[in-house]
Amino acid sequence: MTLASLPLVRIQICGALAVERDGQRLDDRLPGRQGRLLFTYLVVNRHRRIPRDKLAEALWREPDPAAVDARLNPLLSKLRRVFGADAVDGRSTLRLCLRDAWIDLEAAAEAIHRAESSVAQQDWPRAWGPALTALFVAERDFLPGEDAPWIDEIRHQLTELRLRALECYAAAGLGIGGTELAAAVRAGRQLTRRAPLRESGYRYLMQAFAAQGNLAEALGVYGQLSDCLRDQLGVSPSPATRELHARLLAVT
Secondary structure, three states, X not given: OOHHHOXXXXXXXXXXXXXXXXXXXXXXXOOHHHHHHHXXXXXXXXXXXXXXXXXXXXXXXXXOHHHHHHHHHXXXXXXHHHHOOOOEEOOOEEEEOOOOEEEHHHHHHHHHHXXXXXXXXXXXXXXXXXXXXXXXXXXXXXXXXXXXXXXHHHHHHHHHHHHHHHHHHHHHHHHHOHHHHHHHHHHHHHXXXXXXXXXXXXXXXXXXXXXXXXXXXXXXXXXHHHHHHHHHHOOOOOHHHHHHHHHHHHOO
16 A cells, blocks of 8 residues: 555654654654755645656755766665655655545645635634634744755745734634633734734734723834834834724824
8 A cells, every 4th residue: 555545644754754654654754854855845845746856856955867867866775765656756746645644735825715715704713723723833943954946935924824824823723811801911912023014913812901091002013013113114103003093092
Protein backbone atom coordinates (compact mmCIF):
# COMPACT_ATOMS: atom_id res chain seq x y z
CA MET A 1 0.00 0.00 0.00
CA THR A 2 1.34 3.46 -0.90
CA LEU A 3 1.04 6.91 0.58
CA ALA A 4 -1.30 7.95 -2.24
CA SER A 5 -3.79 5.14 -1.59
CA LEU A 6 -4.01 5.36 2.18
CA PRO A 7 -7.17 6.98 3.63
CA LEU A 8 -5.44 9.70 5.64
CA VAL A 9 -1.95 11.08 6.12
CA ARG A 10 -1.35 13.81 8.68
CA ILE A 11 1.40 16.28 7.83
CA GLN A 12 2.65 19.12 10.00
CA ILE A 13 5.00 21.51 8.22
CA CYS A 14 4.65 24.44 10.64
CA GLY A 15 6.86 23.85 13.63
CA ALA A 16 8.69 20.53 13.79
CA LEU A 17 8.08 18.58 10.60
CA ALA A 18 5.88 15.56 11.34
CA VAL A 19 4.38 13.00 8.98
CA GLU A 20 2.08 10.31 10.35
CA ARG A 21 0.36 7.45 8.53
CA ASP A 22 -1.80 4.92 10.33
CA GLY A 23 -0.28 5.97 13.65
CA GLN A 24 3.26 5.53 12.35
CA ARG A 25 5.74 8.41 12.10
CA LEU A 26 7.48 8.66 8.75
CA ASP A 27 9.34 11.96 9.00
CA ASP A 28 12.39 10.31 10.55
CA ARG A 29 12.83 8.35 7.31
CA LEU A 30 13.20 11.44 5.14
CA PRO A 31 16.65 11.74 3.51
CA GLY A 32 18.31 14.38 5.65
CA ARG A 33 17.98 18.14 5.54
CA GLN A 34 17.58 18.42 1.78
CA GLY A 35 15.04 15.60 1.76
CA ARG A 36 12.98 17.45 4.34
CA LEU A 37 13.19 20.67 2.35
CA LEU A 38 12.19 18.87 -0.83
CA PHE A 39 9.28 17.12 0.84
CA THR A 40 8.06 20.36 2.47
CA TYR A 41 8.29 22.26 -0.83
CA LEU A 42 6.31 19.54 -2.60
CA VAL A 43 3.68 19.61 0.17
CA VAL A 44 3.31 23.39 -0.07
CA ASN A 45 2.93 23.15 -3.86
CA ARG A 46 1.03 19.88 -4.02
CA HIS A 47 -1.77 21.25 -6.19
CA ARG A 48 0.51 22.07 -9.11
CA ARG A 49 3.29 20.46 -11.09
CA ILE A 50 6.79 21.77 -10.44
CA PRO A 51 9.55 21.79 -13.08
CA ARG A 52 12.80 20.24 -11.97
CA ASP A 53 14.73 23.50 -12.24
CA LYS A 54 12.27 25.17 -9.84
CA LEU A 55 12.74 22.33 -7.38
CA ALA A 56 16.49 22.79 -7.61
CA GLU A 57 16.17 26.53 -6.99
CA ALA A 58 14.09 25.78 -3.89
CA LEU A 59 16.83 23.57 -2.47
CA TRP A 60 20.10 25.15 -3.60
CA ARG A 61 21.25 28.67 -4.30
CA GLU A 62 22.26 29.11 -7.93
CA PRO A 63 22.14 25.39 -8.80
CA ASP A 64 24.24 24.15 -11.71
CA PRO A 65 21.71 23.20 -14.45
CA ALA A 66 23.97 20.37 -15.59
CA ALA A 67 23.92 18.85 -12.10
CA VAL A 68 20.21 19.18 -11.31
CA ASP A 69 19.25 15.62 -12.21
CA ALA A 70 22.26 14.13 -10.45
CA ARG A 71 21.37 15.95 -7.23
CA LEU A 72 17.58 15.61 -7.38
CA ASN A 73 17.19 12.00 -8.48
CA PRO A 74 18.65 10.39 -5.34
CA LEU A 75 16.38 12.51 -3.12
CA LEU A 76 13.31 11.69 -5.19
CA SER A 77 14.16 8.00 -5.12
CA LYS A 78 14.41 8.06 -1.34
CA LEU A 79 11.07 9.85 -1.04
CA ARG A 80 9.45 7.20 -3.21
CA ARG A 81 10.96 4.46 -1.08
CA VAL A 82 9.52 6.05 2.06
CA PHE A 83 6.06 6.95 0.78
CA GLY A 84 5.46 4.65 -2.17
CA ALA A 85 6.44 4.54 -5.83
CA ASP A 86 3.45 6.64 -6.95
CA ALA A 87 3.76 9.27 -4.21
CA VAL A 88 5.87 11.57 -6.42
CA ASP A 89 4.42 11.72 -9.91
CA GLY A 90 6.15 12.86 -13.10
CA ARG A 91 9.60 13.20 -14.62
CA SER A 92 10.25 16.66 -16.13
CA THR A 93 7.62 18.14 -13.84
CA LEU A 94 6.83 16.68 -10.46
CA ARG A 95 3.91 16.63 -8.05
CA LEU A 96 3.32 15.03 -4.68
CA CYS A 97 0.22 12.83 -4.95
CA LEU A 98 -1.84 12.93 -1.76
CA ARG A 99 -5.49 12.14 -2.34
CA ASP A 100 -6.56 12.23 1.29
CA ALA A 101 -4.25 14.19 3.53
CA TRP A 102 -4.60 16.59 6.43
CA ILE A 103 -1.97 19.32 6.22
CA ASP A 104 -1.74 21.87 9.01
CA LEU A 105 -1.11 24.89 6.76
CA GLU A 106 -4.11 24.05 4.56
CA ALA A 107 -6.27 23.36 7.63
CA ALA A 108 -5.35 26.77 9.06
CA ALA A 109 -6.21 28.55 5.80
CA GLU A 110 -9.59 26.80 5.69
CA ALA A 111 -10.20 27.56 9.37
CA ILE A 112 -9.55 31.29 9.02
CA HIS A 113 -12.06 31.49 6.18
CA ARG A 114 -14.68 29.81 8.38
CA ALA A 115 -13.81 32.09 11.28
CA GLU A 116 -14.05 35.27 9.21
CA SER A 117 -17.33 34.12 7.66
CA SER A 118 -18.77 33.47 11.13
CA VAL A 119 -17.57 36.87 12.37
CA ALA A 120 -19.26 38.53 9.39
CA GLN A 121 -22.47 36.74 10.38
CA GLN A 122 -21.90 37.62 14.05
CA ASP A 123 -22.01 33.93 14.90
CA TRP A 124 -19.48 34.29 17.69
CA PRO A 125 -19.40 30.70 19.06
CA ARG A 126 -18.81 29.30 15.56
CA ALA A 127 -15.99 31.80 14.98
CA TRP A 128 -14.16 30.97 18.20
CA GLY A 129 -12.95 27.43 17.43
CA PRO A 130 -11.70 27.99 13.85
CA ALA A 131 -9.93 31.18 14.96
CA LEU A 132 -8.01 29.18 17.57
CA THR A 133 -7.22 26.44 15.04
CA ALA A 134 -5.68 28.97 12.67
CA LEU A 135 -3.87 30.71 15.52
CA PHE A 136 -2.26 27.53 16.85
CA VAL A 137 -0.78 26.75 13.42
CA ALA A 138 0.28 30.32 12.63
CA GLU A 139 2.16 30.67 15.91
CA ARG A 140 4.64 27.94 14.94
CA ASP A 141 7.90 28.64 13.14
CA PHE A 142 8.27 27.51 9.54
CA LEU A 143 11.54 25.74 8.74
CA PRO A 144 13.57 27.58 11.40
CA GLY A 145 17.18 28.06 10.44
CA GLU A 146 16.47 27.79 6.71
CA ASP A 147 16.56 30.67 4.24
CA ALA A 148 15.04 30.84 0.77
CA PRO A 149 12.54 33.11 -1.04
CA TRP A 150 9.77 30.47 -0.95
CA ILE A 151 10.33 29.98 2.79
CA ASP A 152 10.09 33.73 3.37
CA GLU A 153 6.83 33.76 1.41
CA ILE A 154 5.28 31.08 3.64
CA ARG A 155 6.49 32.90 6.75
CA HIS A 156 4.84 36.08 5.48
CA GLN A 157 1.60 34.15 4.91
CA LEU A 158 1.75 32.80 8.45
CA THR A 159 2.35 36.28 9.88
CA GLU A 160 -0.76 37.61 8.11
CA LEU A 161 -2.72 34.49 9.06
CA ARG A 162 -1.83 35.03 12.70
CA LEU A 163 -3.06 38.63 12.62
CA ARG A 164 -6.34 37.60 10.97
CA ALA A 165 -6.79 34.80 13.51
CA LEU A 166 -6.17 37.21 16.40
CA GLU A 167 -8.75 39.60 14.96
CA CYS A 168 -11.34 36.81 14.73
CA TYR A 169 -10.49 35.55 18.21
CA ALA A 170 -10.85 39.05 19.65
CA ALA A 171 -14.17 39.56 17.85
CA ALA A 172 -15.47 36.21 19.08
CA GLY A 173 -14.41 36.96 22.63
CA LEU A 174 -16.18 40.30 22.54
CA GLY A 175 -19.29 38.78 21.04
CA ILE A 176 -19.47 35.94 23.56
CA GLY A 177 -18.64 38.24 26.47
CA GLY A 178 -18.36 37.16 30.08
CA THR A 179 -15.16 35.30 30.83
CA GLU A 180 -14.14 35.48 27.17
CA LEU A 181 -13.58 39.23 27.45
CA ALA A 182 -10.18 38.48 28.97
CA ALA A 183 -9.31 36.53 25.81
CA ALA A 184 -10.36 39.52 23.71
CA VAL A 185 -8.03 41.72 25.77
CA ARG A 186 -5.13 39.32 25.26
CA ALA A 187 -5.77 39.10 21.52
CA GLY A 188 -6.04 42.88 21.24
CA ARG A 189 -2.77 43.36 23.08
CA GLN A 190 -1.01 40.87 20.83
CA LEU A 191 -2.35 42.64 17.76
CA THR A 192 -1.11 46.03 18.94
CA ARG A 193 2.34 44.59 19.67
CA ARG A 194 2.70 42.63 16.44
CA ALA A 195 1.12 45.18 14.11
CA PRO A 196 1.32 48.58 15.83
CA LEU A 197 0.01 50.41 12.75
CA ARG A 198 -2.98 48.08 12.30
CA GLU A 199 -5.88 49.87 14.00
CA SER A 200 -8.12 46.82 14.43
CA GLY A 201 -6.15 45.62 17.44
CA TYR A 202 -6.57 48.93 19.23
CA ARG A 203 -10.31 48.95 18.53
CA TYR A 204 -10.77 45.43 19.87
CA LEU A 205 -8.73 46.30 22.93
CA MET A 206 -10.74 49.48 23.52
CA GLN A 207 -14.02 47.60 23.23
CA ALA A 208 -12.85 44.78 25.48
CA PHE A 209 -11.71 47.16 28.20
CA ALA A 210 -14.96 49.09 27.94
CA ALA A 211 -17.00 45.87 28.19
CA GLN A 212 -15.07 45.04 31.37
CA GLY A 213 -15.95 48.47 32.76
CA ASN A 214 -12.43 49.85 32.36
CA LEU A 215 -13.23 52.98 30.38
CA ALA A 216 -10.08 54.80 31.44
CA GLU A 217 -7.93 52.00 30.04
CA ALA A 218 -10.01 51.95 26.86
CA LEU A 219 -9.43 55.68 26.35
CA GLY A 220 -5.75 55.22 27.15
CA VAL A 221 -5.46 52.73 24.28
CA TYR A 222 -6.81 55.38 21.92
CA GLY A 223 -4.11 57.76 23.15
CA GLN A 224 -1.43 55.15 22.49
CA LEU A 225 -2.70 54.67 18.94
CA SER A 226 -2.86 58.41 18.29
CA ASP A 227 0.71 58.88 19.48
CA CYS A 228 1.95 55.93 17.39
CA LEU A 229 0.28 57.10 14.18
CA ARG A 230 1.42 60.68 14.68
CA ASP A 231 5.02 59.68 15.37
CA GLN A 232 5.29 57.03 12.65
CA LEU A 233 3.10 58.40 9.86
CA GLY A 234 2.04 61.90 10.82
CA VAL A 235 -1.66 60.97 10.61
CA SER A 236 -4.66 60.61 12.90
CA PRO A 237 -6.69 57.46 13.62
CA SER A 238 -9.25 56.41 11.02
CA PRO A 239 -12.88 57.56 11.14
CA ALA A 240 -13.98 54.16 12.50
CA THR A 241 -11.55 54.41 15.41
CA ARG A 242 -12.43 58.04 16.10
CA GLU A 243 -16.11 57.12 16.13
CA LEU A 244 -15.49 54.39 18.68
CA HIS A 245 -13.51 56.84 20.80
CA ALA A 246 -16.36 59.34 20.67
CA ARG A 247 -18.87 56.67 21.79
CA LEU A 248 -16.69 55.78 24.73
CA LEU A 249 -16.29 59.43 25.69
CA ALA A 250 -20.06 59.81 25.63
CA VAL A 251 -20.54 57.19 28.37
CA THR A 252 -17.86 58.52 30.74
